[in-house]
Amino acid sequence: xxxxxxWFAALGRIGMIGGGLLLLVxxxxxLSGMFEDKVQPGWTGRGVxxxxxxxxxxxxxxxKPYIEEAIGTLKASSRxxxxxxxxxxxxxxHVTAGDQVQQGQELIRLDSKEYEARLDQAKRALEATxxxxxxxxxxxxxxxxxxxxNALSRSEFDLAQRDLQVATANxxxxxxxxxxxxxxxxxxxxxxxxxxxxxxxTAEPGDIARPGEPILTLYDATSLRLEAPVMEHxxxxxxxxxxxxxxxxxxxxxxxxxxxxxxxxxxxxSRSFLVKASLPKSEELYEGMFGRLRISAGxxxxxxxxxxxxxxxxxxxxxxxxxxxxxxxxxxxKIGQLGMPGRQEVLSGIEAGERVVLxxxxxxxxxxx
Numbered sequence: 001x002x003x004x005x006x007w008f009a010a011l012g013r014i015g016m017i018g019g020g021l022l023l024l025v026x027x028x029x030x031l032s033g034m035f036e037d038k039v040q041p042g043w044t045g046r047g048v049x050x051x052x053x054x055x056x057x058x059x060x061x062x063x064k065p066y067i068e069e070a071i072g073t074l075k076a077s078s079r080x081x082x083x084x085x086x087x088x089x090x091x092x093x094h095v096t097a098g099d100q101v102q103q104g105q106e107l108i109r110l111d112s113k114e115y116e117a118r119l120d121q122a123k124r125a126l127e128a129t130x131x132x133x134x135x136x137x138x139x140x141x142x143x144x145x146x147x148x149x150n151a152l153s154r155s156e157f158d159l160a161q162r163d164l165q166v167a168t169a170n171x172x173x174x175x176x177x178x179x180x181x182x183x184x185x186x187x188x189x190x191x192x193x194x195x196x197x198x199x200x201x202t203a204e205p206g207d208i209a210r211p212g213e214p215i216l217t218l219y220d221a222t223s224l225r226l227e228a229p230v231m232e233h234x235x236x237x238x239x240x241x242x243x244x245x246x247x248x249x250x251x252x253x254x255x256x257x258x259x260x261x262x263x264x265x266x267x268x269x270s271r272s273f274l275v276k277a278s279l280p281k282s283e284e285l286y287e288g289m290f291g292r293l294r295i296s297a298g299x300x301x302x303x304x305x306x307x308x309x310x311x312x313x314x315x316x317x318x319x320x321x322x323x324x325x326x327x328x329x330x331x332x333x334k335i336g337q338l339g340m341p342g343r344q345e346v347l348s349g350i351e352a353g354e355r356v357v358l359x360x361x362x363x364x365x366x367x368x369x
Contacts, residue, residue: 028244049328054357057306059351066300069247070275070293072228074285076219077187078275080196084209085187086110095216097201107216111343112188119181126174129167136167144261158275196220199287224258224285225278228293235273238295244277247292248285255279257293273322302336303346310335310344320357321350328357 041144088110143160146152196218203215226246230238240257246257257277266273276294279285311318311330318357321329333349 006325017111028172049325055358056355057309059346059350059352059354059356060304061301062304063299063301066297067294068231068234068297069231070228070234070295072223072226072291072293074224074248074276074279074287074289074291075227076221076223076287077225077278077310078194078220080193081214082107082190082192082216083119083212083214084108084110085211086115086184086209087211088114088173088188088204088209090205090207090209090215093201093203093205095198095201096252097198099198100221101196101218103192103194103361105192106189107192108190108209110188112185115181115185115188119178119185121176122174122181126143126178129171129174133164133167133171136164146284152357167213190215192218194218194220219287221285222281223278224281224287225260225276226291226293227274227276228291229267229270229272230275230293230295232271232273234297235262235266235275238262238275245294246277246279247294249290249292251284253284254294255282255285303350303352305333305335305344305346305350305356306358307338307342307344308358311359320359322355322357 090108091111093107094108094109095101101107140160140163143152143157147154147157197220198216198218200217201215202217208284209215237303240259240262242259244257244259245254247254257279259275261276263274263276275293305319309319310333311320317333317335318330319333321331323329331349334347336345336347338344
């Protein structure tokens with residue numbers, strides 16, 4: 001009896017496990033859609049829009065000049081660093097960064113007391129040597145008269161002549177000392193060597209000016225040029241004197257430029273040549289600005305699309321293409337640069353000769369179909 005009970009209990013447990021497995025299989029089959037009607041494979045026209053009377057346009061393939069850009073920086077070919085020739089205290093600086101200066105204009109004044117004293121000493125020394133020279137001349141004239149009368153020995157005459165020569169040399173040396181002192185005194189006033197614009201000021205009144213140490217920096221605004229590395233396959237086609245255009249992003253403007261120098265050595269890592277193109281004088285251009293040298297690289301073919309055909313969904317662009325059977329197919333396209341007004345370059349997504357639907361009104365209409 002006990003054995004039969006054990007058999008019945010085991011059979012009950014097996015039945016419960018089997019029932020659970022069958023239930024699990026049924027749930028999986030239901031979730032996978034085994035009990036629903038299947039859609040037969042193949043194309044179905046259900047829900048596909050048809051072209052009716054909407055305006056359309058043809059996608060054209062055109063040729064246009066292809067421009068490549070070389071990115072560079074505006075620099076001045078004529079740049080001057082203003083410094084002192086003397087060790088002296090700066091008393092005045094008459095300009096600041098941004099000022100326009102003219103050639104010969106006073107820029108800096110240094111403490112001149114020491115050099116004025118040197119000039120005064122040199123003048124006093126000249127007065128003394130001039131007196132000595134005049135005295136030596138009189139003595140030489142007397143010696144000449146006595147020598148003609150045979151009343152003076154030859155050695156005494158030579159001594160008088162030597163004294164005159166020494167006095168004359170001392171006077172000339174004193175004159176040179178005055179000229180040197182005047183030159184040093186003139187260095188206490190620093191003037192502009194050329195026309196230009198002050199771009200940097202690195203000292204203030206009260207600072208010690210040291211020879212060769214920069215105080216001001218100026219550049220000639222008429223010497224601005226764009227210096228840009230140009231890829232070698234383009235640079236070899238350029239020549240000094242060629243006229244190109246330079247686009248300055250900060251001003252959103254193009255300027256005419258003329259190539260005035262091509263460095264005859266390629267940069268090995270970038271495979272480029274440094275090209276320098278001069279720009280016209282403009283109050284809007286400053287050294288250090290960012291610019292693009294636009295170089296003609298020939299012609300290329302591309303697809304041209306009417307901008308009214310574009311449908312923008314977020315950051316994506318679509319067009320509705322009319323198929324040969326009249327159905328409309330929405331496609332994702334990749335657009336390029338804006339060409340002439342109303343036309344857009346297309347890089348991918350459609351083919352030349354296909355018809356696209358022009359969207360009436362807002363280009364976003366139908367974007368969430």
